[in-house]
Each structure stands twice: as C-alpha cells, then as structure tokens.
Amino acid sequence: MPAIRKLEIRNFRGIKSLSWNPGPGFNCLIGPGDSGKTSVLDAIDLCLGAKRIVSFTDTDFHNADVSQPLSITVVLGALEDALKSIDAYGDFLRGYDAAKNELEEEPGSGLETALCLRLTVSQDLEPAWSLESSRAAAKGLERNLKWADRERLSPLRLGAGGDSHLAWRRGSLLNKLSDEKPDTSGVLSVAARDARKAFADKAKDQLKDAIEIVNATAKGLGISVGSTATAMLDIHAVAFGSGSISLHDETGIPLRGMGTGSKRLLTAGLHKEASRSKSIALIDEIEMGLEPHRIVRFLKSLGSKETEPTMQVFATSHSPIALQELAFNQLFIVRQDKAGGQTSVLAAPREVQGALRATSSSFLAKSVLVCEGKTEIGFLRGIDLFRVEEKGAESIDAAGVSLLDCDGGSETRPFERAAAFQALGYRVGIFIDNDRPIPEAEAKTFVENGGTLFHWAEGQSIEDAIICSATDSVILAILKAAERLNPDDVEFLDSRLKSASGGKLDLEGAEALADLDCLSPEQKSWIAKAAGGKKGWFKDVGRMEFLAREVIGPRFKDFDVPFKTVAKSIIAWATE
Secondary structure, three states: OOEEEEEEEEEEOOEEEEEEOOOOOEEEEEOOOOOOHHHHHHHHHHHHOOOOOOOOOHHHEHHHOOOOOEEEEEEEEOOOHHHHOHHHHHHHOEEEEOOOOEEEOOOOOOOEEEEEEEEEEOOOOOEEEEEOOHHHHHOOOOOOOOHHHHHHHOOEEEOOOOHHHHEOOOOOHHHHHOOOOOOOOOHHHHHHHHHHHHHHHHHHHHOHHHHHHHHHHHHHOOOOOOOOOOOOOOOOOOOOOOOOOEOEOOOOOEHHHOOHHHHHHHHHHHHHHHOOOOEEEEEOOOOOOOOHHHHHHHHHHOOOOOOOOOEEEEEEOOOHHHHHHOOHHHEEEEEEOOOOOEEEEEEOOHHHHHHHHHOHHHHHOOEEEEEOOHHHHHHHHHHHHHHHHHHOOOOOOOOOEEEEEOOOOOOOHHHHHHHHHHOOOOEEEEEEOOOOOOOHHHHHHHHHOOOEEEEOOOOOOHHHHHHHOEOHHHHHHHHHHHHHHOOOOHHHHHHHHHHHOOOOOOHHHHHHHHHOOOOOHHHHHHHHHHHOOOOOOOOOHHHHHHHHHHHHOOOHHHEOHHHHHHHHHHHHHHHO
16 A cells, blocks of 8 residues: 655644655654654544544644644655556646655656645635645646545554454454455344343333333323333344444453553554555554563564565654664654744664664653763762752753763763764753863864763862862761762772872771861872772762762752852753
8 A cells, every 4th residue: 555755744733844754664753742743643644544524623723823724745655556547646646756755746757656635724624635736736627535545545543442443343454354244234133133022021020010000101191002012122222333243352351351552462463464565554652551572562563673564654652662672764753943833853863773772761852961971870860869859849850851871981972972862953961071081073063063061170080079179078978978888898998098099098097087177189189089980989870879869969068169060050951
C-alpha cells in the first residue's frame, strides 16, 4: 500500500506551520511535551482516515483563530495500480522527486508517481478533502479519493487498546486476515429466537403475578394483547450485529479483557499479518502498558528491525528503551518555536547513534547539561535535593533538564557530545572542571551556537573549588563526611592525604587544624588533592550527592563568592 512521502500542516492545534519528509519505515517522534508529536499523528489520521463523520471545533485551529483555515496535506507515493489509474485519477497524478524531496506537477522520468491529498477546514468547521493538481484545476476538475480507496489507505491507529480489532466487525483486522466472513445473519438470528423462547418459558412462572395484573388491566381497559401477554426478551435487546463474534481464550474470556500492553502487541502482530503490502500505522506512546522487554518485542512486531519495511509506522515515545532499540534514521525530534509557531521535525544524524545507546534519556529532555563526570552529576543532584527539600524550590528534573555523564575522557569530549544535541535543537549547557586547559576552538563554537559553559576558576577541579573556597568549619564537616562515607577505609583517606601533602599532613592533623580555624591555603590544596583524582573520596554520584546535600547545601553561605556564583548560575540556567 502507499506510503507518505511528505506531510504539510498549517494552523492545526499547536502547529502553525510544519513540513516534513518522513522515512519509508519506522518514524518515531520524540521531544518535550506539548511540542506537537500527537498532533502530527492526529493530522495524518484525519487526512487519510476513512471516517464517515469527522467533527472539528475552534480549538482545532492554531490559537483558536478560525479566520485562518487549517490544512493538512499528504503526498502519497508507492501507489497501487488502482491509484495510478488514468481513468480514475489521471489529471491528479503528479511526480515526486525523492532526491530533492519535491513534488512536481506531472509524472516524469526519474520521478515517482504520486497523489497529493489535502484536508481543509474553514471557519464553518466543515472538513473538505480534495486531490490537489494545478493541471486538474486549470480544467476545472475537482475530486476526492474514491471511498474504497480511502478505506484501503486508512491508517491503523493503535491507542490504549485494540478492542475493535479483536472482533469480526467492519474495518477490523480480523476481517482483513481472510476472505471468510462469519454468518451472523443466519446462525445468530436463530440463536436470538431460541434465547427469547427459552426465557419466555421460564419467565411465565417467575413473573406470574405481574403478568396476571398486566392482563387484567389490559382487559379492563379494552386493550387487546391477544389471549394473554407474556414476558419475553425484547427482540432489539438480543439482536446480533457487527462485532457480535469476537476472540476468546480457552476459558471463554474475551481477549479484549487482556491488559493494554497485550492487546497492543496482538493488534500490531495482526496488522502485520493482514498487510500483504506496505501499510500505515499510527502509535501514540509506544511504551504504554508494556514492560521493557515487551517494548522491544512490540517494536520488532512493527518492523523496526526490517531492512525492507513492510509498514510505514508513525509513533511517539518517551521511553529510553525505545530510543536504545531504534536506529538513528528512525528517530525524529520535534521542536517548536513558540513565538513564531513554526514546528520542525529534525532527523537524527548518524553521529548521535552512540549517544542514543549510552544516554538515551537525555534525548527525551527539554534541555541537556553535559557534565564532565559522575562527580559533577552528584554535586548538582545533591544541591538540587537540598533546594527542593529545604527550600521548596522547583527541581532540575521538573524543569526538564537531563544531566548527561561524559565519563571523563579527552578535553573535547563534552563539546562533541554537546554539538550532537545542539544540532537537533536542544538547549545545551556544559559543566566541566578547569584543572586542564579548556579547548578554545571547541568552546568558542559551542557558545556561538547558543550553548552555555560553566566551569570553575582556572586550575581548579571540582574538589579544588569546593575545599579551597570553603571556611575551615565547612572543611571539617567535609572531612567528617568522608569518614562517614568510608567507615571501613579511614586508613585509605589518611594515606591519600599524607601522599598529597608529601607526609606533612594526616587526617587527624587536618581535622585539628580545621577545628581551630587555622588551615593555610596550601593545606587546603593538599586536602583537595587527596579528595580528588580517580580514587578520590567523593568520586561517584552517591558520595558527592551526599556531600552536596548534607554539607554544601546547608553551609552554602560559608563558601566564597566565585564558588557560589558558578553554582547559582548552573541552577538558574537549569530552572529558567
């Protein structure tokens, strides 16, 4: 069946303007909430769906402005022979240039034969579908797709469940699986009559008193009810119609009673079996009702691993599992310019495939803060927890910010990771140490592209920044926190400090000097050196988070201005 080559949306709900050339197979839309992902699926469904009645309201227009008509235009390629019929659609057949992603007025050599279908709704709220062609318009010709063609083109919409597709009814997948149709008109009509008769035989005794009163009353009023009225099932109440036959399990329980995830999985599988050629499916929230391993199975059932797609799938997701399973060319990031109303659908470049595997959750955030390592992430999480719990402030998570772990590496790695997200329209920040030279060229490009760079004073790691900017009483609390986090390895803490100071300071001496408020700048630098490095005292997310939450946050006023300025700037950026 045909596939969508181009989609254009104008003035539809939150989308002022959108133009997108989807892929031939799996198209997964990701992006922050309210960016228009579901509206894209709804637009396709409204334009191609075979629904006799479609209702629109003012809220379906962008900013509820009905003075500007809404329109949804779909360019269809891979047409079946019936859709390429000269007799049926000759003047409406056009040419699509796949290399340029452009639609030409006429079919031609090197062009794919295509049809352009447009749905338009004006302020009268009446939808109008039409095939678009300048050649036809010049001849005064107008037409829509034939209803039979619309039914074949109509996408499968997988929502919260698949109840309608687990019964033999008009348009269901079960009806498409074979040419056989159940004989509801004959067999079930007999069953209905038998049910009515069986009920009447039992009801005349159970409802005897009421029936006698009815007969006596009717006779007294001169109303003819025959020899006697009797209780039977209403003929309309036992009528069998579309959907009377449905799938059941071995115990007789209808399959529509299964869980949401199971119904979606089964429906997706049936759709694939029912599709003898390419077809279109729409799935909002892939992960709904599914555990991680079943998400993987669901994606495969929709053809995510096929090299030659048998279905064209349009889906949305907020699941890191889905992103890890899909290839870069199956993912599209939806971005919306709130001021201008322009909605963009950006294809993920090949360069982000590694990041999708390693940091998939970051692609689902509004903003991304690239952190040099786990220590920086622990620091920000701890400060954030203190703000939320003690100050009632909005959390970084609630603001839609993902903290991305670069896990150390070269000085350029944070900028390489950040560039991938910037290319996809994400708001990006970088939080790094400054004990190694910051690459000037990469930093300049990052900032020029709208990024925000956070780092400590020159020559400082995060441990240097914390300890060298703190008062002695805070440093004492830091030393005590290190002992609490390493109760079975205090000797290791002591040996690290002795090594960092060349044997001039040990843990007990450092605590004594801090308690007396007489630590020198050099001694502070020794403590910072002992706390840092690959085997540092707080060199993981949990330990640094504890330090930031229990010591740094509550004693924040006891740090110097440069330290507080950097920390406040990061929090302000994350929550703005």
